Amino acid sequence: MRDVLAQLTRLLDHGQEALLCQVVETKGSTPQKAGALMLVDPSGGQVGTLGGGCVENEVKQKALRRLGQSGADRHTFVLDHDYAWADGLICGGKMVILAEAFRGPEAAAYFLAYRNLLDAGLGLVEAVAIDPERCGADVIGARWLFGPDAELVASLPNREPPGAVANLVEPIDRRPRLASTRGVATLPVLPRIRLVVVGAGHVGQAVAKLAAEADFDVTIVDDRAQYANPERFPMADQILVGPMDEVLPALETTPHTYALIVTRGHGHDQEALFHLAPTTAAYVGLIGSKRKIRLIFDGLREQGVAEEHLARVTAPIGMPIGSQTVPEIAISVVAQLIARRNLGPEAVTTNPFARVESEDAPEAVGS
Structure with a gap:
């Protein structure tokens, strides 16, 4: 993720477009889970992965066609189609992926804030609108970035989050989970260890x-x-x-x-x-x-x-x-x-040696 964000902010800082593809929802068995990122530059170069295979290649090609356009596209893949057979992706699961071409200072400021939070290592939550009508967002792909205490840090476009979005975000110390509900994906990044x-x-x-x-x-x-x-x-x-x-x-x-x-x-x-x-x-x-x-x-x-x-x-x-x-x-x-x-x-299992008296204690993995 850090590599993706570093390249993303680098492209935006140089006035280039950056094509970001993000898994925002999964169900069942999938090669990547929600939050996975893939960045595609205008020349077709790639950083990050959505799991490889035909799904990744198809999303990449569709993303490249969004160069110069506004807004995000939502792509849904059920991994039991014929195209998945050749790649061994007969997982039976479903992946929802957003693809969008970002450009300009507003996007640069948002992703710089994301990168700074990630580098701080204290955790964050990103909320992404999947279904604007259900969550009250202006557009599909609207994003809100929250710090470890669930405080709003940045948004793209620059709008306050609807109540339906803000109410779903929890502080990092509650260990929030990846979720997709009421038209919004909540994508926590836990503190770095x-x-x-x-x-x-x-x-x-x-x-x-x-x-x-x-x-x-x-x-x-x-x-x-x-x-x-x-x-x-x-x-x-x-x-x-x-x-x-x-x-x-x-x-x-x-x-x-x-x-x-x-x-x-x-x-x-x-x-x-x-x-x-x-x-x-x-x-x-x-x-x-x-x-x-x-x-x-x-x-x-x-x-x-x-x-x-x-x-x-x-x-x-x-x-x-x-x-x-x-x-x-x-x-x-x-x-x-x-x-x-x-x-x-x-x-992690409870420590069995705090008061051990017997030689029958389980063996360690090494010494």
């Missing part, structure tokens, strides 16, 4: 790579410059090198921070967890076997770490997919992080 990976070894490197591709902002922490460096972690937004008892207490955490402990030894794991368990980070995960985790938790209790802080630690980490290799472990861990981000705390 900063993932702090403590440990720059093989697992940390594999997790960081996948997490960055999944749109996490990655911070690497390690006391070894030969491991924690831009050559090994080109995807990292920040690399912090130094003793954990200096780096971690100074680390700023918020409810939009996840912390993952995958260091090279039990002592380092325990030290990292000592500093991270009491923080405001929404997710703190520790890799390791049941025995290792039990020993670390017992040691932290002796150090005075409160039970309530230990109880919120996720250990072992990762989805139960039978991971053995480093890439498999990374996949299982990042899958859990995505579930936690998209579905909320209920997506």
Whole structure:
């Protein structure tokens, strides 16, 4: 999405038209969900995707025919048509896609506001008119941009949202869902998550790579410059090198921070967890076997770490997919992080090791 908006604002700033195609409603199984964006420039270049195949190509060709025209077109695709067979898109679902050619300073101001909100990382909601008569909008494709507290930030065209639209928008802290109702699509973008990976070894490197591709902002922490460096972690937004008892207490955490402990030894794991368990980070995960985790938790209790802080630690980490290799472990861990981000705390099982006494505890994904 950030790539699409960057190119969109660049075209508008240079006085060019920008053809934006956006999935605004889906039902059933589809290759992309509401909110997916594809930008087409006047020469036919493309950024973003609507899922590929004939649907994407057909929308692209129709969008190009809108050059120089005003207003948006609504396209509906049911993915059991003959054209879908060749692409393997016999999903049985339905996609509604809006296509519009944007131009001029008003559009540039709107999408710059969108880009700024996205870069701030605190979340936003865009409302898009699909059926103007039902939602009270002037035109199909009218857009309203709301900040994390559901405050109106921008609109295109420059109009106040009808009551039917404003009443559908919720603050981001209520975790609003993608929805299409009463003629308007509400498209939330949840806050960006900063993932702090403590440990720059093989697992940390594999997790960081996948997490960055999944749109996490990655911070690497390690006391070894030969491991924690831009050559090994080109995807990292920040690399912090130094003793954990200096780096971690100074680390700023918020409810939009996840912390993952995958260091090279039990002592380092325990030290990292000592500093991270009491923080405001929404997710703190520790890799390791049941025995290792039990020993670390017992040691932290002796150090005075409160039970309530230990109880919120996720250990072992990762989805139960039978991971053995480093890439498999990374996949299982990042899958859990995505579930936690998209579905909320209920997506992560309760920590079974806060008071574990038995060797029968489930195995971790790695150590």
